[in-house]
Every structure is written in C-alpha cells, then in structure tokens.
Amino acid sequence: MPDLSFELPVSQPFRFQRCLEYMTRSPLECLYEVDGDKVIRLIRAEGAAESALLEISCPDDRALRVRFLQGAPQSDAELSRIQSYIRDWFDLERDxxxxxxxxxxxxxxxxxxxxxxxxRLIGIPDLFEALCWAIAGQQVNLAFAYKLKRRLTEAYGEAADREGRTYRRFPDPAALAGADPGELQALQLTKTKAAAIREVAALMQRGELSRAALLALGDFDAAERELVRVRGIGPWTAHYVRMRCLRDPRAxxxxxxxxxxxxxxxxxxxxxxxxxxxxxxxxxxxxxxxxxxxxxxxxxxxxxxxxxxxxxx
DNA sequence: TACCAGGTAACGT
DNA sequence: ACGTTACATGGT
Incomplete structure (x- = not known):
C-alpha cells in the first residue's frame, strides 16, 4: 500500500505530548493505543464502507501528521470526514x-x-460513543467506567489486527439498538444504563438523534434540552456531551x-x-x-x- | 460495613 | 421551580 498521509496544522498553544499524557491516563483504554510519541486508532468515516487504521504523530507541535496504516479513503469526501474527525478529536480549530x-x-x-x-480538550467526536461513555460513567469510578466501555466494545465493536495487535472501534448504534437487555446487564451495566444505551442506540439508528442535528440547532442549550428528553440522560450527561462531543466551550x-x-x-x-x-x-x-x-x-x-x-x- | 464514585428519576412541597 | 429520597453496583 502506498504511504498515504496528510497533515493538519494547529496554532499555538499546542503540545502533542501533553495531549498524549492525558490520553494515557487509563491503562484500560481500549479505543486507541498510545505508543511513545504517536497514537493509533481505528476510525470509520461516516458513510464509509470500511474502517481505516490511522497513526497520528506530531514531530514539531505545528501540524499533526496522519498516516493510513490500513484502509484508505475511497473519496475526497471520505478523506475530508476523517480530517474533520481528527481536528475535532484534538480540538485543533480552537484558538x-x-x-x-x-x-x-x-x-x-x-x-x-x-x-x-x-x-487541548480531547474530544469524543462520535456522538454515540460520547453518550455511551457518559452513561457508563454515571455514578461510578473511572476505572469501572473503562471496564464497561471495554466490555461493550469487545462484545459489539469492530476489530482490526495489525502486527499482532488488535484495534477496536466503539460499536455502531445498530449493534446496540437490538442488543438483548440481559446481555447488557451481564456486562455489569445497571438496568437503567442498559435501557438508556439501548434507547440512544435506537434513536440514532432511526435517525432521530444525531450530532449533526444537535449542532444544527445552533444553540447548545437547545441541544441539551433534546438530550435530556431521553430517559437516563440528565444534566450531567448532557453537559458532558456538550463539552466533549458538541465542543461547547461553555459546557x-x-x-x-x-x-x-x-x-x-x-x-x-x-x-x-x-x-x-x-x-x-x-x-x-x-x-x-x-x-x-x-x-x-x-x-x-x-x-x-x-x-x-x-x-x- | 459504610461510604464514595466524572448521576438520574420520582416524588414531595 | 426547588429540595429530598430511592436506586444501582463495583471499588476501597
């Protein structure tokens, strides 16, 4: 495969190593791997047929260097969505x-x-992942929240192998919308959390809830009102999502x-x-x-x- | 055992 | 619109 890569510029203040430090706070993280001065993550651009395995580094704190280790964008639109995802993940647009x-x-x-x-405020660009992470993290310590996320990911998410390592993607709404409640509870989610995750999954699968639609409201308070209508999503979860997914600086x-x-x-x-x-x-x-x-x-x-x-x- | 953890819903006033 | 309470479950 040709060495496919691109760069994303970022203005100061920016220190990639500081971001990586934050990202290695838990050894239980399962959605990316930090290896010294780079991150590897499996990503699927919205609408893309296949996932791509990306390696991100930043030799000079002036631009992120992103390399495709597996998979390649099939169109300019797909490439552009991957770029947006990464800008979002690292909050590159913010002054x-x-x-x-x-x-x-x-x-x-x-x-x-x-x-x-x-x-930078490390984000969770995928709304479903952000909501599930927040729901899993309600009223439990972080270590346990990471365990729940890992179990969900291993049970319902896509995996890709490379050089003896496995990289995983958080499940799509479709995978969890139809999940058996008992099966979710067996992962040690409470009934309430299992129900909330299934509800969010169903809403998103039906297209009744999406990040694009929330952002299109043009008002984070309006987005919060939408989110809080879902049983199991309260003010904390809504603000968490405003902060890490919708990128509301005032969350x-x-x-x-x-x-x-x-x-x-x-x-x-x-x-x-x-x-x-x-x-x-x-x-x-x-x-x-x-x-x-x-x-x-x-x-x-x-x-x-x-x-x-x-x-x- | 008690209390806490990156809360929420239901129910009082 | 507020204040309180019940709830659920692993970790320490």
Whole structure:
C-alpha cells in the first residue's frame, strides 16, 4: 500500500505530548493505543464502507501528521470526514490563546495552565460513543467506567489486527439498538444504563438523534434540552456531551464529583465546594468553562500519579 | 460495613 | 421551580 498521509496544522498553544499524557491516563483504554510519541486508532468515516487504521504523530507541535496504516479513503469526501474527525478529536480549530491568558492570570488555574500548557480538550467526536461513555460513567469510578466501555466494545465493536495487535472501534448504534437487555446487564451495566444505551442506540439508528442535528440547532442549550428528553440522560450527561462531543466551550457539568474533588484540592478546602462557590469561581473563566473543567479534571489525575510516584520511591 | 464514585428519576412541597 | 429520597453496583 502506498504511504498515504496528510497533515493538519494547529496554532499555538499546542503540545502533542501533553495531549498524549492525558490520553494515557487509563491503562484500560481500549479505543486507541498510545505508543511513545504517536497514537493509533481505528476510525470509520461516516458513510464509509470500511474502517481505516490511522497513526497520528506530531514531530514539531505545528501540524499533526496522519498516516493510513490500513484502509484508505475511497473519496475526497471520505478523506475530508476523517480530517474533520481528527481536528475535532484534538480540538485543533480552537484558538487557545485567550484561554491561556485568562487561566494564567488567576491564582487557581495559573499553575495548572502553565504546567499543562498546550493541552487541548480531547474530544469524543462520535456522538454515540460520547453518550455511551457518559452513561457508563454515571455514578461510578473511572476505572469501572473503562471496564464497561471495554466490555461493550469487545462484545459489539469492530476489530482490526495489525502486527499482532488488535484495534477496536466503539460499536455502531445498530449493534446496540437490538442488543438483548440481559446481555447488557451481564456486562455489569445497571438496568437503567442498559435501557438508556439501548434507547440512544435506537434513536440514532432511526435517525432521530444525531450530532449533526444537535449542532444544527445552533444553540447548545437547545441541544441539551433534546438530550435530556431521553430517559437516563440528565444534566450531567448532557453537559458532558456538550463539552466533549458538541465542543461547547461553555459546557459546565457543575454537579460532577471529580470537579468537586479537584476544586477542593486546588483551593485546599476541607470539604467539597458549594454550588455557589463553584459558580463564583467559574465566573472568572466565563466562556471557557469546559476548558477549566477539563484542566481541573486532569489536575486530579496528576495529583494521583504524583502520589503514586512518591509511594514507588 | 459504610461510604464514595466524572448521576438520574420520582416524588414531595 | 426547588429540595429530598430511592436506586444501582463495583471499588476501597
């Protein structure tokens, strides 16, 4: 196969390694492989007949280099959709300079914004994957959420092998719309989560719910109202999807337990912050709530790895 | 055993 | 429109 590749430019601030650090936060991740300075992922462009295995690297922090390891786009439209997917995944279109200035200026996020310089809000461009990930993650710790995602993916997703490794794609709605509820519960999803995932799958399969349609509403609050109509999707899940899939910079899952823990740690509180405290804290980052949340989430992970490093010494 | 985890629905007032 | 409560399930 000819060496098919393309580049996607990105403006500063951008540090590919920082993004990879975020992406390796869980050894249980099953939808991509981070190998040193590159990521490998199986992707299917919307409407494409076959999936493509892509390798993404970034030698100079100025442009992502994307190489097709398997499969090739069958048309310009297909190539363009793959490019959009990757721009979306790494939030390449965003001008991060205003965020960097804003965050660095304050006492709470200043140190974080400097140590995480160039970290982009890693997205989940596929709406079905984003919703299922959020639903799986409701009220459970992250490790267990990853296990649920892995079981769903291994049971219902497509796989491709290369050089002795297996790469998987999150299941399509069609695969889960008809899934047996008992079978989903056997994966340790609760009844509520199983039902919510089946409902989302059915809606998407019937074309009654799509990322394009949500974005076409032109208003993230309207998109949220659509999402919340589905039983099993509440405000947290809706904001999570606004943040990581719809790319709403103002998404703000204010009830999130991890966010509470992160704010508690950053402010040195002996208790979790109240909603009022969160509101007034985030008022300082108006317009960038999603990035503030993302950086705070990641600060928790850095705290944990720092603690582990100390134990291992 | 109790409590928590990147919540939600149902039901009170 | 709000505040409370029941619920579900693995991890620590």
């Amino acid at each position: 991060l300079a205003p965020w960097q200035r804003l965050a660095e200026a304050g006492p709470v996020l200043g140190p974080l914004a400097r140590s995480m310089y160039g970290l 703000f899952p204010i009830g999130d337990a991890g966010l509470h823990n992160a704010v508690k740690a950053q402010l040195g509180l002996d208790r979790k912050p109240t909603p009022q405290e969160l509101q007034s804290l985030f008022a300082g980052w108006a317009g960038w709530e999603a990035y503030a949340t993302f950086y705070l989430w990641h600060s928790l992970y850095e705290l944990k790895t720092a603690a582990l490093g100390k134990d291992n010494r």
